[in-house]
Amino acid sequence: MGTEVKVPALGESITEATLGAWLKKPGDAVAVDEPVASLETDKVSVDVPSPVAGVFGEAMVAEGDTVNVGAVIATIGEGSGAAAASAAQAPEPTIPAPAAAKGGDISDEQAQALRLSPSVRRAVQESGVDPAGLTGSGKDGRLTKEDVAKAKSSPAPAAAAPAAAPAQASTPAAPKGERGEERVKMTRLRQTIATRLKDAQNTAALLTTFNDVDMTEVIAARTRYKDLFEKKHGIRLGFMGFFTKAVALAARDVPAVNARIEGDEIVYHNYLDVSVAVSAPKGLVVPVVRSADQMSFAEIEQAIAGFGKKAKDGTLTADDMKGGTFTISNGGVFGSLLSTPIINPPQSAVLGLHRIEERPVVKDGQIVARPMMYVALSYDHRLIDGREAVTFLVRVKEAIEDPTRLLIDL
Incomplete structure (x- = not known):
């Protein structure tokens, strides 16, 4: 089954939190004390460290779920040397640019692959910036809202202008003047x-x-x-x-x-x-x-x-x-x-x-x-x-x- 990853103590009087984002996916190499998930409490965001080195196994809760202190949320399987190196060095799958349909939402799968936190994911959705081409300045190279804002304000390279993602080409533009709305769960x-x-x-x-x-x-x-x-x-x-x-x-x-x-x-x-x-x-x-x-x-x-x-x-x-x-x-x-x-x-x-x-x-x-x-x-x-x-x-x-x-x- 592997080693259990549990919700750590979160401070005085704090008994539960929300699973904000998974920072690892099954098969990823994990070092001891490396963050594998981000929790949102009543006051702060807290990273959940891995208790051992190995390979990320199973995520037992979904993003947005409420978890209690001490609850098991994931497992870390055994793996070292070639196995861990293989998992760590395996190339990331090719990620298409965000789809323009439905207000420019990016898919959950793409967000997982890029390890975006909920706030960064929303910034990407609102800006229409392709996160796959950005370099993160946050902890462990993760994207931040500032990275997205900077990319949005910077002009795109001229060479990239003619290229268009297949999803964008195949999706008709929203009718002019169409009124829409978006529902985002409060953190x-x-x-x-x-x-x-x-x-x-x-x-x-x-x-x-x-x-x-x-x-x-x-x-x-x-x-x-x-x-x-x-x-x-x-x-x-x-x-x-x-x-x-x-x-x-x-x-x-x-x-x-x-x-x-x-x-x-x-x-x-x-x-x-x-x-x-x-x-x-x-x-x-x-x-x-x-x-x-x-x-x-x-x-x-x-x-x-x-x-x-x-x-x-x-x-x-x-x-x-x-x-x-x-x-x-x-x-x-x-x-x-x-x-x-x-x-x-x-x-x-x-x-x-x-x-x-x-x-x-x-x-x-x-x-x-x-x-x-x-x-x-x-x-x-x-x-x-x-x-x-x-x-x-x-x-x-x-x-x-x-x-x-x-x-x-x-």
Whole structure:
């Protein structure tokens, strides 16, 4: 029968997952600890490693199935030397270009041969790009959504233009103006995001207050020290370090924003664990920078950059996103001017950052252009009063407009 491949422990309180994609197919050579499948949990994607070296045998569940921790999902047969090498070196079957019919869907067989994850498969379907001709930049050479997007935006080689796949030639084009629709099952992560956000609206008394911040001094500081900072620490100096430090300073004056409601009690934290919203291929995730109030600018920027890379590679763990006492969400990187962010339960507040743009403001009686940013604090009004919310945002504004306050603890 071979060695069983079981669903590994997925983190505290996580008992099941969805089989997102098979990374191996029957007959493939497998090394010990090499990923054979990708699981989607409520929080992250997790690769399932092979417990032994050998040849991939039988896949016992299908993509999209729900599996419990400890369940057997595949077998690894014995095989080494010539057998494993033969399986590893066997040429892949010739894969035709994606069919244009039915909105450009690629077949399940083709997707399996290319080992596409569900999100990448959908990107291929929507773009019409031929995945067989792409080189993957992801883990173990797997295709990523970025690879597909890059291929779509790049012009095709002139020599390839006359060639057309048989499937495309034999399939009539859809009538002009035809209206269609596509149904795609929500990933487990997306389902969890939807549930948690709706729970936040149903449970908390949500309210948002706004302010605007003059970014002149922070921009000047970054310009003045960015080269020295990168040379010393090996990472760029961004805005998140300034805002994280400003939040830590403001939370000392308004501790309720860093607290939570538990039953009929308020739990105050004497530490600041900042959940930083990061965009990942399968949705927004919020890894946690722990004890951020005790960290230097460099440590904060390094932690956030590390999470960003792990999110892109799909290697974030459940522990990376466990806990968190306050959230900072930067919609400005996508061009957002203003928004009302939703809190991340059981937290009681979230700070939303937005894009920086020059706007006319009055300084010393003169109308001048300044790089301004709107900031928004959404909070649970059951715990945080309006006066406290406004005070908190004013403290953040003061610290950003005069960064010296961050150094002398004012």
